[in-house]
Amino acid sequence: MYTLDDTIVAISTPIGEGGIGIVRLSGPEALPIAARLFRRPGNQPLGEPESHKLTYGHVLDPASGRVVDEVLLAYMRAPHTYTRQDVVEINAHGGIVPLREIVALCLKHGARTANEGEFTLRAFLSGRLDLAQAEAVLDVIRARTEASLRVAVDQLGGRLSARVREIRDGLVGALAHVEATIDFPEEDLPIPDIDPALAQAERQLRDLLQEADRGMIYRQGIRTAIVGRPNVGKSSLLNALLRMERAIVTPIPGTTRDTLEELVNLQGVPLVLVDTAGINETQDVIEQMGIERSRRSAERADLVLLVVDGSEPPTLADEQVSALTANRPTIVVVNKSDLPAAWDTSTFRPDAPHVSISALTGAGLPALEGCIIETVFSGGVTASDQPVASNPRHRDAFRRALEHVADARRALTQGLGADLVAIDLTEATNALGQVTGETASEDLLDTIFSNFCIGK
Ligand SMILES: Nc1nc2c(ncn2[C@@H]2O[C@H](COP(=O)(O)OP(=O)(O)OP(=O)(O)O)[C@@H](O)[C@H]2O)c(=O)[nH]1
Ligand SMILES: [Mg+2]
The missing domain is CATH 1.20.120.430 (tRNA modification GTPase MnmE domain 2)
Known part of the structure; x- marks a missing residue:
């Protein structure tokens, strides 16, 4: 059973070096515990501070009188607090050592370590938030x-x-x-x-x-794998969508060896773009391992951008990649539209939408982005509506x-x-x-x- 009777403590700011770090106490003993450790200037006790106001002073170890840190203390009296219980927040310097010491002192003087999410759990149990709100x-x-x-x-x-x-x-x-x-x-x-x-x-x-x-799409994003045979311009496409030279691009087939992930914000939809190694037959062990990863990325993707080179006749490798992605939602990206077309791409994966682009010049990119959004939302609703459940x-x-x-x-x-x-x-x-x-x-x-x- 959950209890609200004891007083919990934790560091509530990220662990690491920061300008400030906050130790938070919640529970009936929050104020008495803080008072044992806190002194106002001139070694004055904390007393009964005003609620929701900051008090300047020092945290010290009552056993030795040693000053641990110079702090601002905020006392928030129940029920107008995050947990609806008495809450004390000690704003200390952001280093991990003073914060840990303050927590240790709180533990020694009657607090218990908070579990994951326990402050929010208390907000739920005390009725301030319902479960959907807490989540x-x-x-x-x-x-x-x-x-x-x-x-x-x-x-x-x-x-x-x-x-x-x-x-x-x-x-x-x-x-x-x-x-x-x-x-x-x-x-x-x-x-x-x-x-x-x-x-x-x-x-x-x-x-x-x-x-x-x-x-769910807004919340979790869409894993989008960029796959294709070597040298068709997958990494160039990643860079173009990111508007940043993130991946190495060279005319040498087999440039990308390992998968590479980057987040891009496409009309509010978080798109996790995964650039992959070009898929083909190879004796190179490193390339083979990269290709294995490409396969897995394609299988796990929510959406596949299947890149082909419109300026070079297709090869067996294009067919292999196509077969690999046959059961994933796919957009065929016909790249290198700035060069003369070498084949009729419309017969390739006719089940999937086709977008012609040039990753080099940026031509066709807005159309591709539009096609991605449309595919993601299956043409149903536009991205500007606000969904309420995620x-x-x-x-x-x-x-x-x-x-x-x-x-x-x-x-x-x-x-x-x-x-x-x-x-x-x-x-x-x-x-x-x-x-x-x-x-x-x-x-x-x-x-x-x-x-x-x-x-x-
Ligand atoms: N003309 C033209 N060249 C392009 C275009 N996109 C990419 N290239 C060139 O094609 C070559 C290969 O591009 P990459 O982006 O490295 O191709 P990739 O598919 O990532 O290749 P691997 O990583 O080896 O599988 C480079 O020389 C690019 O400059 C394009 O739209 N037009
Ligand atoms: Mg590449």
Whole structure:
């Protein structure tokens, strides 16, 4: 069982050298513990500092009287704090040694080391954040583009939770009607007409699911492998998309030996571009190992940019690369459009969209970027809309809820009896409750919060 009764402590800033570093305490003893270690100028005690104000002084080891660091101390009285408990933050110099010493002193004087995400867990347990909001804290920290940040901040603000609750409330209402007929069988009540309510819940869940798919793209980014035979211009394409000379480019086939990853922000979508070694038959051991990595990158990619050279007739290697990527979403990039065309590329991988570019001159790049975005979102929606759900866990919960609502509707139309309908509706509301945390098990909470770092 989780407890809120003890006082936890951790370094809440990144480990390393910084201008300042913060040690955070949360719990009923936060202030007394800090007071034992803190002295105002002139060796005055901390006393009862004003809430949400900084107090200047020093942390010292009470046992020896030795000064550990010069600090600013912030006391935040419950309940207007991150955890809704008493919180003390000690702003010390950012070196790892003073911060560790301050934590050690807090431990010695009654605090306990915080677990991963335990401050945020306390915010959840004390009801300040629901589960979806608590998860959003992590997404805010990890956001890789402005668009991913917008999604996360939105979720932190509770927009997703509000929509989930609305659906859940609707289902709970329908469930209450159904249960009334189960509870009073002697009155032989007909099952009330809850189908319109269920149909609406179904529509809302479908919307959320669709948004969740798009949100995942913003959250996690798209792994995009650039593959092709040697010398077609894969590294040139990487550099062109990055607008930076990142990879080595030479006229010598087999220049790229190892895979190379770079993040690029494409209209808010984080694109993890992976440049790979050109794939062909070779006796060179190093090249062979690189090619093996290229194969794996192609297999793991969310999207493949299959590069061919339009100015040179195709070879067997082009076919091999094509076969390798046959079951991945692929865009054929016909490169070197600045040179005369040597073959009819339209017959190559006709199932995939083709974009003609010159990595050398930059011609066709905007069209390629547009094609990537379109493929990523399957032409459905534009990238400027703001999705509100971005978490794989949420997507699963929505899917399960949707299935149960659909089952409940089917049971209703087939006249299968109120208890079956009730079971499905209960399952659906439970699935939704796991998003906001009303029905989350301790195991689920452990899994979620173990992704956080200590101090958050
Ligand atoms: N004319 C022309 N040359 C290009 C273009 N793109 C790349 N090249 C040239 O083609 C050669 C190979 O380019 P790279 O980008 O190194 O090709 P690669 O596919 O990464 O090659 P490997 O790493 O060996 O597999 C270089 O000399 C580039 O300057 C283009 O659009 N037009
Ligand atoms: Mg290369």
